[in-house]
Amino acid sequence: MVRLIKGDPITALLGERSVDPRWQEEMRARLGLDRPLLDQYVIYISQVVQGDLGNSIVTTQPVLNEFWQLFPATIELAISAMLFGIVFGIPMGILAALRRGKAMDYVTMGTALTGQSLPIFWWGLVLILFFSIALGWTPVSGRISLEFYIEPITGFLLLDCLLQNDWQAFYSTLHHLILPTLALGTIPLAIVARMTRSSMIEVMGEDYIRTAKAKGLRPGRIIFIHGLRNALIPVITVIGLQTGALLAGAVLTETIFSWPGIGKWLVDSLDRRDYPVLQGAVLMVATFIMVVNFIIDILYGFINPRIRHGR
Numbered sequence: 001m002v003r004l005i006k007g008d009p010i011t012a013l014l015g016e017r018s019v020d021p022r023w024q025e026e027m028r029a030r031l032g033l034d035r036p037l038l039d040q041y042v043i044y045i046s047q048v049v050q051g052d053l054g055n056s057i058v059t060t061q062p063v064l065n066e067f068w069q070l071f072p073a074t075i076e077l078a079i080s081a082m083l084f085g086i087v088f089g090i091p092m093g094i095l096a097a098l099r100r101g102k103a104m105d106y107v108t109m110g111t112a113l114t115g116q117s118l119p120i121f122w123w124g125l126v127l128i129l130f131f132s133i134a135l136g137w138t139p140v141s142g143r144i145s146l147e148f149y150i151e152p153i154t155g156f157l158l159l160d161c162l163l164q165n166d167w168q169a170f171y172s173t174l175h176h177l178i179l180p181t182l183a184l185g186t187i188p189l190a191i192v193a194r195m196t197r198s199s200m201i202e203v204m205g206e207d208y209i210r211t212a213k214a215k216g217l218r219p220g221r222i223i224f225i226h227g228l229r230n231a232l233i234p235v236i237t238v239i240g241l242q243t244g245a246l247l248a249g250a251v252l253t254e255t256i257f258s259w260p261g262i263g264k265w266l267v268d269s270l271d272r273r274d275y276p277v278l279q280g281a282v283l284m285v286a287t288f289i290m291v292v293n294f295i296i297d298i299l300y301g302f303i304n305p306r307i308r309h310g311r
Contacts, residue, residue, distance in 0.1 A: 002278045003037060009057045009273040031057060044279065053280035058272050063280035067262070071284075072155030073143060074261035077253070078246040080181045082239065085188030090235070092189075093196025094228065100201060109194065116190035120249050124183040124256040131179060138179050141258035145172045184253045188242045195238045199231040206230075240296030244289040 010024050010033070028034050032043065047054060053063040089112075096108040132140045143157055144150065148169040153160045158177075161170035203209065204227055212222045247262070254263035262281055269277040 002275055005270070005273065007273045009033070009275060012271070012273045013058060048283065053283070054276035056269075056277050057274045058269075058277075063276050064284075066265070066277070067281060067284050069155065070260060070262050070265050073157070073259060074247065074250050074254070074263060076156050076158065077177070077180055077184060077250060077259060077261060078243070080177055081185035081246055082188055082242065084181050084185035085192050085242070086239065089189040089192030090196050090232075092193040093235075094200055094223070096193070096197040097200035097204065098223070105197075109197065112190040112193040114190075115186045116194070118186060120183055120187070120252045121256060123186060124179070124253060127179045127182055128256070139176050143173065143176050143260055144169060145176075148172055180253050180257045180259055183256070184246060184249050187249065188239075188246065191238055191242060192235060195235050196231065199234050200227060203227050203231040236296060236299060240293050243292045247285050247289065 009031070010028055025034070032040060035043075044054065051064075053067075055062055056066060059066070092108050092112065096105045099105045099108075128140055131138045139145070148166070150157060150160050150164060150166065150169055153163055157173045158170060161167070161173055204223075209222060209226060212226050217226075250259075250261060251263035251266055253259065254261045255267050258264065262285065266278065266281050269281070
């Protein structure tokens with residue numbers, strides 16, 4: 001699929017400069033690009049099986065090394081966006097379910113539907129125009145101000161700032177994280193809010209909830225202990241599925257905000273026809289999504305013991 005993209009990595013690398021065609025052919029042969037496509041595929045798969053994703057055509061560095069250097073930035077953004085969606089989405093859904101058919105329900109669900117419909121590239125630009133350019137509250141791009149340098153320890157910049165006890169750098173990082181989080185987290189927030197509402201409405205109509213009410217239990221205990229625990233099962237499913245969507249959405253978000261993560265790396269590699277990077281990054285992201293879904297399946301058992309015992 002990657003090879004269907006028009007263009008050639010050698011031409012993309014050299015640009016419009018006039019270079020001896022023989023030298024271009026030598027370079028193409030050295031990279032193995034002159035071989036039949038099937039041969040290149042077999043060689044690539046044999047390398048992948050051995051844990052080698054190849055070297056970048058542009059930087060000549062191992063793809064796996066570059067991936068692990070940039071991946072924490074994407075994960076930090078994705079976790080931030082998902083936390084934003086969970087922290088605001090679940091209370092919104094509970095509130096809408098408990099006020100079903102009333103003004104609060106319509107306002108909450110209308111807001112959620114609007115948020116889910118917003119294209120990320122448009123929403124990101126609106127946030128920059130309003131908060132960065134018009135109000136001057138937030139930075140336009142980047143991950144931290146240029147005046148700070150944090151030695152990479154874990155790759156997660158917020159955590160590295162804390163480990164090095166640099167609070168000014170921590171606030172700068174947090175400041176840079178606000179707009180990308182809002183842009184990327186709006187859709188998960190809307191989806192989590194809508195799923196929580198529908199799930200809570202269904203659970204609150206169950207017999208055991210009516211029994212709990214008949215026993216005279218406090219409303220807070222009925223909602224949060226008996227209702228929310230069971231209502232969260234489909235919500236967790238959605239959260240797991242949204243992890244993949246977040247990584248896909250990060251491609252646009254990181255490009256808009258010049259966030260140095262996997263998404264921007266992919267877009268830059270696409271421009272340069274850097275095939276090993278494109279193939280390796282897609283493969284690693286797909287593997288990560290599978291691992292997340294596996295963890296979500298395990299979490300089901302802890303939340304609902306009936307699933308763990310196959311009942």
